[in-house]
Amino acid sequence: MTVFWFLIREGFKGLIRSKYAGAFSVIIIAISLILVGFGYVASRDTLFLVENIRAQFDVDIFLHKTASSEEIDNFAALLDSMTEVRNVHYISPENAAVKFKKEFGEDIFDILDYNPLPPSFTISLKPIYRNLVSVESIASILSNKPVVDEVKYRKQFLILLEKYQRIVLITVMAVFAFLALLSIILTSNSIKMTIFARRELISTMKLVGATNNFVRWPFIIEGTLQGFIGSCLASLFIYGIFYFLNNYLQTVIEYKAIVSFRFYIGIVISGSLLGLIGSRRAIRKFLK
Amino acid sequence: MISFINVNCTFGKKAGVKNINFSVNGGEFIFLTGPSGAGKSTILRLIYMDLFPEKGKVIIRNYNSNNIRDREIPYLRRKVGMVFQDFRLLPDRNVYQNVALSLxxxxxxxSEIKKRVYGVLNQVGLGHRVHYRPSELSGGEQQRVAIARALVKEPVVILADEPTGNLDPRVSIDLMSLLNKINKKGTAIIVATHNYSLIQRIPGARLIQIDEGEIVNIT
Structure with a gap:
């Protein structure tokens, strides 16, 4: 037990003894995690935004004006049974006329004497089928049904969305990966500097007969503590920025960052792990 | 207790040692002498296995340089005390903490650490300096702390590499008397020095003279 407490105590004291090098390390970890934290939220919300745009994608199916109610019911049942379809919404000619009035401000009966609007369905697809290939194949199947007059969807919108989503996804992933890598390199190097500043302690411990494990543990504890403190600072900073953004900048920008408590826990765990792994890697070099 | 058998250890073009053969018995006092760069420190480093021979072998009690495993080296070093010219004390720890580290x-x-550290600090005459930092001590006192750190683990041998190199003559003489006292209690001492006047202070000590990496004389 004496050794256990000695190592724990050494780890904590090391944080104080390392002075500026230790403080520098904590700041570097905090900055790295702030970058990664903001990078994560920005990536998540960008992807969410793109997915939201995609979710608004619908397919309109216009039936022949002459379709009987039985044919319409059968077609509705067919749509309901399709695995690709998430929601089916039927628009009767009467409802279409109401919708027309709402959208164009004129009654269709004032323009024409009869209602030319056909019965139609608006379907939304399940997320995995909201792509050009699936939509084209669904549209072609439905177009071939005798009751169907026309299938309409925003093909150009889908083409553009697919093109830009790929660019957005790659950019977001690349930026996030770069930030994560940067944080690992910065953290590892700053911890290495902290340890390098106390190589004298390592060589003395080895000279008096310390095993590698004995030398290693105080530095690992110290590195983990640096990571923990750095990540707490990063969490506080990110919380402060989001609080300011959500409470004082709502009139300027239409964006609300919603971040759960789990996000901050994630930052603290990542920071502590970064410190632990960074110090473990850094000390290895000095034990050879 | 310590045997060098046909030991060669060189570092490229830099100095090293060649064909070294000698033995040290328990409780002996030995001086390794010779000019700077003769190979004295190399011999000490071979004993605490900071270096390994290219040829031949070094045997310290049960440990053989040819087949010792990395993880066994710390256990060897717990049996060997080391004292250096530059003291190698940790500046951010007090005297007690520097000595206790060994234990x-x-x-x-x-409880055992406390008992031993206070005991050994009294033995080297530093019982009243327990809470001082190395920077608050004189050179002689710092070297005494280093000796206490080596002695506290009750080693079979203390290796001292130019222990008086940074000290004035009067303090050097005191320090040699301290090492002599420790030796009288049964701990073997090996001192590497080029200061011949110190050797005369320890009558009965064996002398190993080295020049250009080779033993030129053993008494």
Whole structure:
């Protein structure tokens, strides 16, 4: 037990003894995690935004004006049974006329004497089928049904969305990966500097007969503590920025960052792990 | 206790040692002498296995340089005390903590550590300097702390590499008397020095003279 407490105590004291090098390390970890934290939220919300745009994608199916109610019911049942379809919404000619009035401000009966609007369905697809290939194949199947007059969807919108989503996804992933890598390199190097500043302690411990494990543990504890403190600072900073953004900048920008408590826990765990792994890697070099 | 058998250890073009053969018995006092760069420090480093021979072998009690495993080296070093010219004390720890470190690494209990550290500090005449930092001590006192750190683990041998190199003559003489006292209690001492006047202070000590990496004389 004496050794256990000695190592724990050494780890904590090391944080104080390392002075500026230790403080520098904590700041570097905090900055790295702030970058990664903001990078994560920005990536998540960008992807969410793109997915939201995609979710608004619908397919309109216009039936022949002459379709009987039985044919319409059968077609509705067919749509309901399709695995690709998430929601089916039927628009009767009467409802279409109401919708027309709402959208164009004129009654269709004032323009024409009869209602030319056909019965139609608006379907939304399940997320995995909201792509050009699936939509084209669904549209072609439905177009071939005798009751169907026309299938309409925003093909150009889908083409553009697919093109830009790929660019957005790659950019977001690349930026996030770069930030994560940067944080690992910065953290590892700053911890290495902290340890390098106390190589004298390592060589003395080895000279008096310390095993590698004995030398290693105080530095690992110290590195983990640096990571923990750095990540707490990063969490506080990110919380402060989001609080300011959500409470004082709502009139300027239409964006609300919603971040759960789990996000901050994630930052603290990542920071502590970064410190632990960074110090473990850094000390290895000095034990050879 | 310590045997060098046909040991060669060189570092490229830099100096090293060649064909070294000698033995040290328990409780002996030995001076390794010779000019700077003769290979004295190399011999000491071979004993605490900071270096390994290219040829031949070094045997310290049960440990053989040819087949010792990396993880066994710390256990060897717990049996060997080391004192250096530059003291190698940790500046951010007080005297007690510097000496106690030797025992913490050997997994001693706190009560035992306390007892031994106070005992050894009294033995080297530093009982009143327990809470001082190295920077608050004189050179002679710092070297005494280093000796206490080496002695506290009750080693079979203390290796001292130019222990008086940074000290004035009067303090050097005191320090040699201290090492002599420790030796009288049964600990073997090996001192590497080029200061011949110190050698005369320890009558009965064996002398190993080295020049250009080779032993030129053993008494």
């Amino acid at each position: 913490y690494v050997s997994h001693y209990k706190t």
